[in-house]
Amino acid sequence: MRLIVPLQGVVQGRGGLFVGSLIPCCLFYFLQLYLKRRRSPPPDSDSTELPRTSSRSSLFTRGNSIGRVRVSSRAVPLAKPPDSPYYIGLERVKTDPYDRVSNRDGIIQLGLAESTLCFDLLQRWMSENLMDSMMHYSDDVDGGFDISSIAMYQPFEGLLEVRVAFADFMSRIMGGNVSFDPSNMVITAGGTPALEVLAFCLADHGNAFLIPSPYYPGFDRDIKFRTGIELIPVHCRSSDNFTVTVSALEQALNLARKRGIKVSGILFSNPSNPVGNILSRETLHAILSFAQEKNIHVISDEIFAGSVYGEDKEFVSMAEVAAASGDFDKSRVHIVYGLSKDLSLPGFRAGVIYSFHEDVLSAAKKLMRFSSMPVPVQRILISLLSDTRFIEEYMAAHRRRIRDKHFLFVEGLKQLGIPCAESGGGLYCWVDMSSLLTSYSEKGELELFEKLLSVAKINATPGTACYCIEPGWFRCCFTALADEDIPVIMERIKRLAESSTS
Amino acid sequence: MRLIVPLQGVVQGRGGLFVGSLIPCCLFYFLQLYLKRRRSPPPDSDSTELPRTSSRSSLFTRGNSIGRVRVSSRAVPLAKPPDSPYYIGLERVKTDPYDRVSNRDGIIQLGLAESTLCFDLLQRWMSENLMDSMMHYSDDVDGGFDISSIAMYQPFEGLLEVRVAFADFMSRIMGGNVSFDPSNMVITAGGTPALEVLAFCLADHGNAFLIPSPYYPGFDRDIKFRTGIELIPVHCRSSDNFTVTVSALEQALNLARKRGIKVSGILFSNPSNPVGNILSRETLHAILSFAQEKNIHVISDEIFAGSVYGEDKEFVSMAEVAAASGDFDKSRVHIVYGLSKDLSLPGFRAGVIYSFHEDVLSAAKKLMRFSSMPVPVQRILISLLSDTRFIEEYMAAHRRRIRDKHFLFVEGLKQLGIPCAESGGGLYCWVDMSSLLTSYSEKGELELFEKLLSVAKINATPGTACYCIEPGWFRCCFTALADEDIPVIMERIKRLAESSTS
Incomplete structure (x- = not known):
């Protein structure tokens, strides 16, 4: 077939001009009209398709699918069962959870980063202080405590006292080298909404954040469910112990630009989740320099900041790096924190946004x-975080007990010939099970995930769920395990390994 | 100017065909190209505009606005001060709040729908039960209560026990004629997120909900802040006591369609906010029939269902109407409820989504x-709502005390010659202050709002903020007032009226 392009006519003289441009122009014109009509159906097509009648009962009987009302297109994927192995694993545990007394053959949960290590201390504190913490007595109230102090509307961003308490606590667990200003703080009902609200404020629909991978699988839901923001994994490798480099960030940014995507920021967790390594001051400085050069935001998720257990490991907050140097525009730095991990209180839904950007704070307060x-x-x-004696005792025990449990768990794996990445923080370790793979591929990893779940009855999160490009890595959370569970797990893995090789 | 349309040539013969179609076709073709280039700016324009340099400090010094990082375009309007008189009024009260002991000249708050009427009862219950309600003892735990019962992760949609307790409570306060199934329920941290999550699930960005007006000004933030859904007011009039009619809904729907907007549902509050009238069974039936005919959703905000005080008033839930007849596809019906109003516990952030649509429930659970x-x-x-003796006592007192306070407040206004709309529920009344307007217009109403705030020192919400088309109406919340505050308010309004006429 001969293609006639509009400008062909120009070089072919007058006759060519007509023949060369008339036909394709007309075709193009009517094609546009045709496509436009197809693209935008008449508004409310749902209802116009329905015959208008007053005898509705004949049309809409119970259970009749004709005319059944539809949910929004953005709700459709949310209504489906999860496809990430992370969530699949969590769901599977619910069907048959291990219990060392009542269900010794159940699935052991290594997928959820929660800690029961210091429940004895929390139990003691709550027994002694819960009632007083909530009951504020007032001279104006007859014969009892002031119910208005808990019942009435309060500023959505949190009472000043709770922001002061959080600021002190965060400074304390982050080594005391950084101070937090309560007026830069918005208290949230969990770290999850803190992250979503920040994302909403920093990037528009269709924009993206760079995110060093492997990364925590929950970020996909936190960021992508409602904000329309993309996450672009910046692949890190075992040779660097999965630490991000500026050249990898640069490469990912350039690739995104080529695809026409605007990158609005870098999101990362420190201590990193799932690897558990702690970002050095130099790495943080390099990330911030990069963000400054590209004029993008930095979101540092520091929710495991108080769960650092490595002997010679020092946690440094991005807030400290931003404040330490006058070179940086601090307003691009935003910290997410919460009490689900360091204080083992996920049920309390306690989170914080800490930002140096006034507009972000104003918008976040309204979104609260x-x-x-x-x-x-x-x-x-307010009572718990202000009880500095308790907090000191708790934090020391929390770190010591994670370290001990980590040692037990990693030693157990080592005896099976299974190594872990070097780590110094978090409630998990990053385990290299590549020796158990039947094929060194994503497929092989998912097969191992399935075998761990159904044969060994262990739920560990495969690297695929964390966008790790090297197959065979699994995140194993160990801080809700009793010491006596660890040999059970090792025995199960040993048997799986033996059955694979035989 | 002579317009040459492509098909003109057809009726003008061969020469006309060329002249008639060639020129506009070419123009159209190049216009498309031109517009396309203008519409999509190069991605990452922010960062590409910045000179690439390693000497950042010269470019980004503290407080230097060059290269200052920007927030998302959707956060920009949120970071600005509010422009709705509803929020302006609430902010102004904070600067100089009335206190009958310490600040008798302060601004009296009639803008916030909260109740302190039964704080004596709540105080008693909390003093006696708060501790036990949170401390679950377990045989497995040595020497204390089971901290895991409050500290650990639980299903985001709420524990089964809390959903059962909510279902029983809702059925009870809604007259016992309707039962709620806990499995159709998602517990939320307040009525506000319940509404936003529902909106997110039922409509897409750019779609709209019809909403009878005057309506509660907070809906604008609840729905519009993040979902991108429009609210189309369906104007109701004082002649119908501001009750919506099907013909008004039909008219608004047709108008929306003409504007090319897809209407996904109808949102309304019952008892209505700000008017306080209670929708009859017939009205609810008519709304549901209309929604069925148009195949759209119905969101019924029933957060004031237990605050019905009219002698002969009966509250009927949309859930009851949907369930009572086999004619309706119930899956289009969604109820929002919460404890901020009926139990006077806004500080607790307790809300519910009740839906008959499985996909909505699945999606909402994930969004929790x-x-x-x-x-x-x-x-x-769980403890509070299950304590049926207390709940019966509380609800009876709550209704009786609202009725008495309503009587005092409305009588006070009546003596000043200021009438109120007929109402039977809610923590407010809808006051016709048109006699105090200097001009019968929105401008006149806003002038009166400002005079009430700064001269009379009363914050009442003007109808404009509620999209009322008749000027002069104000919502006055009276359930946080002491009896002795009411003469103070009346005196202030009286003086304002006198100074206006003199």
């Missing part, structure tokens, strides 16, 4: 109408 | 990661 922390919880946390 | 109710709050509410 959707995720504000209930006042009774604020009251408990 | 952003707005789940903290477990300690769930524990308190």
Whole structure:
């Protein structure tokens, strides 16, 4: 077939001009009209398709699918079962959870980063202080405590007292080298909404954040569910112990630009989740320099900051790096924190946005109408976080006990010939099970995940779920395990390994 | 100017065909190209505009606005001060709040729908039960309560016990004619996120909900802040006591369609906010029939269902109407409820989504990661809502005390010659202050709003903020007032009226 292009006519003289441009122009014109009609169906096509009649009962009987009302297109994927192995694993555990007394053959949970290591201390504190923390007595109230101090509306961003308590606590667990200003703080009902609200404020629909991978699988839901922001993995390798480099960031940014995607920021967790390594001051400085050069935001998720157990490991907050040098525009730095990990209180839904950007703080405060922390919880946390003697005792025990459990778990794996990445923080370790793979590929890894779940009855999160490009890595959370569970796990893995080789 | 349309040539013969179609076709073709180039700027324009240099400090010094990082375009309007008189009024009260002891000249708050009427009862219950409600003892735990029952992760949609307790409570306060199935329920951290999550699930960006006006000004933030859904007011009039009619809905729907907007549902509050009228069974039936005919959703905000005080008023839930007849596809019906109003516990952030649509429930459960109710709050509410003796006592007192306060407030206004709309529920009344307007217009109403705030020192919400088309109406919330405050308010309004006429 001969293609006639519009400008062909120009070089072919007058006759060519007509023949060369008329036909394709007309075709193009009517094609546009045709496509336009197809692309935008008449508004409310749902309802116009329905015959207008007053005898509705004949059309809409119970259970009749004709005319059944539809949910939004953005709700459709959310209504489906999860496809990430991370969530599949969590769901599977619920069907048959291990219990060392009542269900010794159940699935052992290594997929959820929660800690029960210091429940004895929390139990003691709550028994002694819970009531007083919530009951504020007032001279104006007859014969009892001031119910208005927990029942009434309070500023959605959190009471000043709770922000002061969080600021002190964060400074304390982050080594005391950084101070936090309560006026730069918005209290949220969990780290998850803190992250979503920040994302909403920093990037528009269709923009992206760079994110060093492997990364925590929950970020996909936190960021992508509602904000329309993309996450672009910046692949890190075992040879660097999965630490991000500026050249990898640069490469990912350039690739995104080529694809026409605007990158609005870098998101990362420190201590990193799932690897557990702690970013050095130099790495943080390099990330911030890169962000400054590209004029993008930095979101540092520091929710495991107080769960650092390595002997010679020092946690440094991005807030400290931003404040330490006058070279940086601090307003691009945003910290996410919460008490689900370091204080083992995920049930309390306690999170913080810490930002140096006034507009982000103003917008986040307004958005807190959707995720504000209930006042009774604020009251408990004001008391708990301000009890510095308890906090010192708790944090020392928390770190010591993670370290001990980590040692037990990693030693157990080592005896099976299974190594872990070097780590110094977090409630998990990053385990190299590549020796157990039948094929060194994503497929092989997912087969191992399935075998771990159904044969060994262990739920560990495969690297694929974390966008790791090297197959065979698994995240194993160990801080909700009793010491006596660890030999059980090792025995199960040993048997799986033996059956694979035989 | 002579317009040459492509098909003109057809009727003008061969010469006309060339002249008639060639020129506009070419123009159209190049216009398309031109517009396409203008519409999509090069990606990452922010960062490409910055000179690449390693000497960052010269470019980005502290406080230097060059290269200052920007927030998302959707955060920009949120970071600005509010422009709705509703929020302006609330902010102004904070600067100089009335206190009958310490600041008798301060601004009296009639803008916030909260109640302190039964704080004596709540105080008693909390003093006696708060501790036990949170402390679950377990045989497995040595010497104390089971901290895991409040500290650990729980299903984001709420524990089964809290959903059962909510279902029983809702059925009870809604007259016992309707039962709620806990499995159709998602517990949320407040009515506000319940509404936003529903909106997200039912409509897409650019779609709209019809909403009878005047409506509660907070809906604008609840729905529009993040979902991108429009609210189309369906104007109701004082002649119908501001009750919506099907013909008004039909008209608004047709108008929306003409504008090319897809209407996904109808949102309304019952008892209505700000008017306080209670929708009859017939009206609810008509709304649901209309929604069925148009195949759209119905969102019924029933957060004031237990605050009905009219002698002969009966509250009917949309859930009851949907369930009562086999004619309706129930899956289009969604109820929002919460404890901020009926139980006077806004500080607890307790809300519910009740839906008959499986996909909506599945999606909402996943979205609860952003707005789940903290477990300690769930524990308190399980005890509180299950204490049926207390709930009966509380609800009877709550209704009686609203009725008495309403009588005092409305009588006070009546003596000043200021009438109110007929109402039977809610923590407010809808006051016709048109006699105080200097001009019968929106401008006149806003002038009166400002005079009330700065001269009379009263914050009442003007109808404009509620999209009321008749000027002069104000919403006045009276349930946080002491009896002795009411003469103070009346005196202030009287003086304002006198100074206006003199």
